[in-house]
Amino acid sequence: xxxxxxxxxxxxxxxxxxxxxxxxxxxxxxxxxxxxxxxxxxxxxxxxxxxxxxxxxxxxxxxxxxxxxxxxxxxxxxxx
Numbered sequence: 901x902x903x904x905x906x907x908x909x910x911x912x913x914x915x916x917x918x919x920x921x922x923x924x925x926x927x928x929x930x931x932x933x934x935x936x937x938x939x940x941x942x943x944x945x946x947x948x949x950x951x952x953x954x955x956x957x958x959x960x961x962x963x964x965x966x967x968x969x970x971x972x973x974x975x976x977x978x979x980x
Contacts (some may be wrong), residue, residue: 905958911966915973922974929974936971940964 922929939946943964953963 902934907966909971912973912976915970916976917973918970918976919976933971933974936967936974939949940971 915936918932921957922932939948943949943960949960949963952958953960956963957971959976
């Protein structure tokens with residue numbers, strides 16, 4: 901069983917919270933997702949990923965996973 905990583909869980913929860921606001925403006929949602937996707941395309945050159953890795957004292961793969969989970973939270977739809 902994998903240990904629960906609070907940062908990863910929080911990233912997805914934050915993404916779900918952002919979804920509420922982004923769903924009100926499709927252009928903003930597209931722009932945010934474009935930026936996230938661009939940063940994840942080339943993690944080694946991603947200024948966001950590099951800066952977060954430095955501040956968190958983590959490797960780029962770990963930080964990319966946090967960003968990926970944030971993105972997943974944004975894209976997650978609620979079941980009714």
